Amino acid sequence: MLSGGLLLRAGSDYAVANASRVQLLGADGKLIAAKAADGYYWLPLRACAEALGGGVDSGTDGVYTLRGVNHMEPAALADGTVNGKADGAYRIRQEGQAVYVTPQAFAAAAGYALCFPAQGQIALTRPVLYGYADQTAYISALCGGLPTKEPDAKGYIALTFDDGPTGGKTGLTVRLLDGLKARGAHATFFMCGYRVKDFHTHMERYLAEGHELGNHTMDHPLKFARLGADSIRQQVASNNDLIRSYTGAAPTVMRPVGGAVSDTVRAQMKALGMPVINWSVDTLDWKYRDAARIKKAIVNNARDGDIVLMHDLHQPTLDGVLAAIDELQARGYAFVTVSELAEIKGVTLQPGKVYTKITA
Numbered sequence: 297m298l299s300g301g302l303l304l305r306a307g308s309d310y311a312v313a314n315a316s317r318v319q320l321l322g323a324d325g326k327l328i329a330a331k332a333a334d335g336y337y338w339l340p341l342r343a344c345a346e347a348l349g350g351g352v353d354s355g356t357d358g359v360y361t362l363r364g365v366n367h368m369e370p371a372a373l374a375d376g377t378v379n380g381k382a383d384g385a386y387r388i389r390q391e392g393q394a395v396y397v398t399p400q401a402f403a404a405a406a407g408y409a410l411c412f413p414a415q416g417q418i419a420l421t422r423p424v425l426y427g428y429a430d431q432t433a434y435i436s437a438l439c440g441g442l443p444t445k446e447p448d449a450k451g452y453i454a455l456t457f458d459d460g461p462t463g464g465k466t467g468l469t470v471r472l473l474d475g476l477k478a479r480g481a482h483a484t485f486f487m488c489g490y491r492v493k494d495f496h497t498h499m500e501r502y503l504a505e506g507h508e509l510g511n512h513t514m515d516h517p518l519k520f521a522r523l524g525a526d527s528i529r530q531q532v533a534s535n536n537d538l539i540r541s542y543t544g545a546a547p548t549v550m551r552p553v554g555g556a557v558s559d560t561v562r563a564q565m566k567a568l569g570m571p572v573i574n575w576s577v578d579t580l581d582w583k584y585r586d587a588a589r590i591k592k593a594i595v596n597n598a599r600d601g602d603i604v605l606m607h608d609l610h611q612p613t614l615d616g617v618l619a620a621i622d623e624l625q626a627r628g629y630a631f632v633t634v635s636e637l638a639e640i641k642g643v644t645l646q647p648g649k650v651y652t653k654i655t656a
């Protein structure tokens with residue numbers, strides 16, 4: 297195992313520190329976070345320092361001193377600076393007794409090289425790994441062996457909702473979010489920009505409640521896949537900016553209109569760094585608008601690794617999906633976002649690549 301370093305996997309409470317597997321919890325018992333709405337991972341400062349044989353002293357005015365790690369001189373961390381050197385990514389956040397830092401700040405303070413070998417994986421190591429595919433693959437495999445916070449389930453299913461948001465403060469989307477929250481189910485919302493402009497009263501809820509932001513173009517042009525490269529990119533990029541303006545984070549996955557893909561769509565999404573997410577189970581909810589039929593389509597067809605297509609538009613979809621979640625949870629299934637499904641399956645989603653289901 298790697299010596300002299302710290303490997304973490306988002307959502308796990310275990311890490312590899314100096315070649316040993318250690319449990320890593322913040323003072324408040326929180327696990328290593330998934331990427332937060334602000335785009336940062338947040339690491340528990342004290343737990344990380346102690347796992348590496350060091351410690352943290354609290355000074356005044358929000359300055360913390362990291363000592364005894366990697367034979368470094370003690371390092372002073374304050375929000376935005378490490379040892380007086382300023383960087384926008386050197387962030388510190390205090391929550392009660394718990395102090396969280398970004399991996400960038402911790403790496404700078406501890407004298408480690410930082411890299412992200414795969415989605416949700418964080419490696420702080422002595423050797424610099426950039427450009428060495430064999431080393432990053434090795435590190436990634438070590439990270440991949442760490443358990444996630446996901447409960448053991450018989451299977452994991454990604455529910456996806458296109459064409460929303462719908463309604464205002466008490467509208468359909470808000471009621472759908474309430475229903476998912478009550479069941480501890482996560483989903484991915486492929487939103488249209490023109491609807492975000494109309495219905496954005498609840499935008500802070502998606503990430504806070506564990507859902508994933510998806511991009512379903514600004515205007516939902518029916519001939520999206522046949523548009524020119526600039527128009528395709530603009531339809532997605534402008535919607536990323538709009539959604540980010542309300543949520544603080546841009547979507548990381550996209551779904552083309554009608555699921556139609558062309559070489560131009562693939563190339564432009566690759567350039568924007570976005571994987572293309574289609575589906576393996578189609579509920580045809582928009583066509584039949586029948587809750588019992590939608591429930592049956594999900595319960596009978598959705599299994600481990602499947603991505604389920606629905607639309608965030610009509611009441612029968614809401615009734616049908618919630619009933620299906622109740623039944624499938626009772627049978628041992630868990631509902632996760634597309635990116636969580638990829639992480640669970642050990643799949644790194646590739647920009648520009650089209651996915652219909654995700655299996656190991």
Ligand SMILES: [Zn+2]
Nearest residue numbers: 458459553554
């Ligand atoms: Zn659509």
